[in-house]
Amino acid sequence: MKRVRLLVFNAALGVLDYRVPEGMTIEFGSIVVAPLGPRQVLGIVWEPERLSGKEVPESKLRPLLEVMPAPPIPERLRRLIEWTADYYCAPLSSVARMALGSMAALRGGGTTTEYRLTGTEPARLTPQRAAALDALQHEQGSIRELAELASVSEGVLRGMVGAGLLEPVVVDLDRPYPAARPAFAVPQLNDEQRAAADIFVGAVTERKFAPFLLDGVTGSGKTECYFEGVAEAIREGRQVLVLLPEIALTENFLRRFEHRFGVQPVLWHSSLKSSERRRAWRAVVLGSAQVVVGARSALFLPYANLGLIVVDEAHEISFKQDDGVRYNARDVAVMRAKFEKVPVVLASATPALESMQLAEAGVYRKIDLVGRYGGAQLPDIQILDLRSEVPERGRWLAPRLVEAMKDRLAKGEQSLLFLNRRGYAPLTLCRHCGFRFQCPNCTAWLVEHRFSKRLACHHCGHEVPVPEACPECGTGDCLVACGPGVERIADEVAEILPEARTALVTSDTMNTPEAIGDFVAMAEGRAIDIIIGTQLVTKGYHFPELTLVGVVDADLGLEGGDLRAAERTYQQVAQVAGRAGRGAKPGEVLIQTRHPAASVIQALANGDRDAFYAAETEARRDAGAPPFGRWAAIIISSEDQAEALSAARAIGGTAPNLPDMLVLGPAPAPLSLLRGRHRFRLLINARRSAELQKTLREWLDPLEFPRGVRVNIDIDPYSFV
Numbered sequence: 205m206k207r208v209r210l211l212v213f214n215a216a217l218g219v220l221d222y223r224v225p226e227g228m229t230i231e232f233g234s235i236v237v238a239p240l241g242p243r244q245v246l247g248i249v250w251e252p253e254r255l256s257g258k259e260v261p262e263s264k265l266r267p268l269l270e271v272m273p274a275p276p277i278p279e280r281l282r283r284l285i286e287w288t289a290d291y292y293c294a295p296l297s298s299v300a301r302m303a304l305g306s307m308a309a310l311r312g313g314g315t316t317t318e319y320r321l322t323g324t325e326p327a328r329l330t331p332q333r334a335a336a337l338d339a340l341q342h343e344q345g346s347i348r349e350l351a352e353l354a355s356v357s358e359g360v361l362r363g364m365v366g367a368g369l370l371e372p373v374v375v376d377l378d379r380p381y382p383a384a385r386p387a388f389a390v391p392q393l394n395d396e397q398r399a400a401a402d403i404f405v406g407a408v409t410e411r412k413f414a415p416f417l418l419d420g421v422t423g424s425g426k427t428e429c430y431f432e433g434v435a436e437a438i439r440e441g442r443q444v445l446v447l448l449p450e451i452a453l454t455e456n457f458l459r460r461f462e463h464r465f466g467v468q469p470v471l472w473h474s475s476l477k478s479s480e481r482r483r484a485w486r487a488v489v490l491g492s493a494q495v496v497v498g499a500r501s502a503l504f505l506p507y508a509n510l511g512l513i514v515v516d517e518a519h520e521i522s523f524k525q526d527d528g529v530r531y532n533a534r535d536v537a538v539m540r541a542k543f544e545k546v547p548v549v550l551a552s553a554t555p556a557l558e559s560m561q562l563a564e565a566g567v568y569r570k571i572d573l574v575g576r577y578g579g580a581q582l583p584d585i586q587i588l589d590l591r592s593e594v595p596e597r598g599r600w601l602a603p604r605l606v607e608a609m610k611d612r613l614a615k616g617e618q619s620l621l622f623l624n625r626r627g628y629a630p631l632t633l634c635r636h637c638g639f640r641f642q643c644p645n646c647t648a649w650l651v652e653h654r655f656s657k658r659l660a661c662h663h664c665g666h667e668v669p670v671p672e673a674c675p676e677c678g679t680g681d682c683l684v685a686c687g688p689g690v691e692r693i694a695d696e697v698a699e700i701l702p703e704a705r706t707a708l709v710t711s712d713t714m715n716t717p718e719a720i721g722d723f724v725a726m727a728e729g730r731a732i733d734i735i736i737g738t739q740l741v742t743k744g745y746h747f748p749e750l751t752l753v754g755v756v757d758a759d760l761g762l763e764g765g766d767l768r769a770a771e772r773t774y775q776q777v778a779q780v781a782g783r784a785g786r787g788a789k790p791g792e793v794l795i796q797t798r799h800p801a802a803s804v805i806q807a808l809a810n811g812d813r814d815a816f817y818a819a820e821t822e823a824r825r826d827a828g829a830p831p832f833g834r835w836a837a838i839i840i841s842s843e844d845q846a847e848a849l850s851a852a853r854a855i856g857g858t859a860p861n862l863p864d865m866l867v868l869g870p871a872p873a874p875l876s877l878l879r880g881r882h883r884f885r886l887l888i889n890a891r892r893s894a895e896l897q898k899t900l901r902e903w904l905d906p907l908e909f910p911r912g913v914r915v916n917i918d919i920d921p922y923s924f925v
């Protein structure tokens with residue numbers, strides 16, 4: 205190659221052409237450094253015919269500076285990057301960036317110095333050093349990482365190095381991961397599991413694209429089944445990617461993986477330390493990372509030799525990324541499997557309607573696990589009508605639920621209360637003047653958090669201490685909390701059952717792997733009687749002594765901007781119900797609702813999943829909603845409201861008039877102010893036949909807006925706030 209076209213990681217720069225200097229070996233996908241004015245840019249060598257750019261005459265081309273010592277981005281991944289950018293109307297460079305680790309990872313090799321405690325504990329310590337000693341047990345990292353972990357300054361830690369309390373350790377940055385052992389602890393599968401596992405093993409061996417929907421009831425052992433596929437891939441020296449919806453679930457997964465394969469898998473997520481990140485990336489691209497577990501971002505890594513993809517809890521909405529590149533990792537995972545020519549398993553007890561539909565259409569092969577493992581029965585589900593079974597004044601748990609909890613406590617069994625709302629109360633107001641605490645940056649009430657004694661916005665993170673007096677009328681001691689959050693339910697439980705040992709499980713309390721690990725160990729060790737949690741506890745966990753699940757407010761999910769509210773409610777309640785009675789003792793589920801006749805509540809009570817899917821399918825078909833029609837959202841935002849509005853009007857005013865596409869809006873978004881930006885939106889409902897993305901591009905590309913205006917396209921949106 206004499207001249208190359210680069211994809212650089214800054215959409216504003218467009219496509220750049222360069223000359224390849226004598227002696228430099230380049231192929232498509234090579235990651236290179238090129239000069240740009242006085243600066244340098246990183247780019248990927250791309251097929252020139254696939255990137256449109258200005259033709260630059262030969263004589264004006266500047267030479268590339270360097271090829272990075274990393275394998276080229278494989279063609280199959282380049283095609284996936286293009287597909288994703290095209291489908292989600294996102295800049296190619298933003299998608300491509302997700303394939304790269306850090307600059308350090310690209311260079312690879314070498315060593316670094318990390319620090320760890322020496323074990324020396326002097327008799328007298330400054331409070332800061334004492335705190336650092338506590339926080340850094342079993343930790344190792346750079347001074348900066350350790351300072352962050354221990355919440356002390358780097359100076360304090362350097363002082364500790366000088367005093368011999370911390371010691372340097374030289375670390376090989378590319379040291380290999382220990383090998384997973386497919387035969388480490390092979391489970392005895394039951395017949396149903398065996399049949400499913402054999403199919404996955406066969407598919408891995410075949411090395412062809414094959415999408416599976418593993419539809420197994422809660423507690424059926426889906427993990428054990430797809431682990432056999434993982435084992436086969438490892439035996440064949442191929443890599444596996446397991447996507448989990450959120451990091452909170454990883455801890456649980458890691459333990460189970462280690463149990464089965466004798467080592468931990470390779471982790472990939474946004475809060476990895478920089479040395480871990482570069483080590484993992486190198487192992488991924490060189491093919492030595494056998495099994496990579498991660499959240500969405502692990503999807504675009506340049507695996508050398510992928511053999512299987514698993515998307516666990518595939519119905520989870522958090523696979524949809526709602527900022528930056530707005531892609532759905534579940535769907536892109538299937539595309540990736542297609543480009544890689546490997547099987548992909550979507551596992552869930554409550555598959556998305558879209559996935560069910562694809563299975564029905566024969567696109568996915570559906571594999572069912574209809575029974576719980578080990579003879580456990582599915583729980584008995586009862587509806588608790590809050591209009592007739594009224595909780596005591598100022599309380600949220602109805603008498604029947606309280607009785608059931610008392611009963612479990614007496615028997616030494618565990619209960620779980622689920623309410624998908626963090627904090628103490630969703631709204632705080634002044635009893636005297638009616639003042640409500642609102643976020644200055646968002647259209648949202650501030651949520652009281654009693655433990656941290658703060659009022660917080662759940663959208664932008666804005667926080668203020670709870671004031672003594674009303675900021676509006678100055679009256680003291682006049683603030684009232686309206687409605688319950690999990691913290692308030694925890695208070696109520698402490699009042700009703702003071703002897704119960706409780707655990708509060710939310711993203712506020714379970715924010716480190718250690719915290720999650722401790723919680724799981726305590727719940728398994730029966731050191732917790734009652735778990736109170738948000739959606740974080742609805743899935744993945746297996747506590748055999750847990751026999752009662754109370755859904756505090758089943759109607760909550762039906763409010764708000766979720767485009768698939770009924771489905772989401774069904775999934776959340778079915779998942780949390782699935783935590784009950786997973787061991788020898790039968791489970792019971794009580795669902796508190798004010799709408800006992802709603803079809804989703806009825807379906808849950810009757811355990812009639814098919815009825816729910818059938819009703820929801822018809823409703824979607826009537827509305828032209830996915831999977832029968834398509835949605836897209838355009839969100840226009842600016843810090844200047846007038847500017848946002850005029851941009852929104854300009855977009856609305858040029859909307860194409862097509863028979864297979866309906867454009868609604870522009871209208872102020874329900875969250876009309878978010879992180880200080882004013883927001884307007886349009887919703888597009890298109891027939892399946894419509895060329896949605898092409899139309900959107902042709903419509904929006906020619907329009908020009910002031911610099912402060914952002915226009916985001918969301919294809920297949922989930923949330924519509």
Ligand SMILES: Nc1ncnc2c1ncn2[C@@H]1O[C@H](COP(=O)(O)OP(=O)(O)OP(=O)(O)O)[C@@H](O)[C@H]1O
Nearest residue numbers: 391392393422423424425426427428553577744746
């Ligand atoms: N064949 C088996 N041998 C031993 N233990 C098993 C087997 N199958 C399942 N189990 C155990 O049963 C429990 C439930 O399995 P698992 O968590 O995989 O179910 P699941 O289908 O993923 O459930 P959910 O969707 O509710 O999370 C786990 O503790 C698992 O280790």
Ligand SMILES: [Zn+2]
Nearest residue numbers: 643646661664
């Ligand atoms: Zn806010």
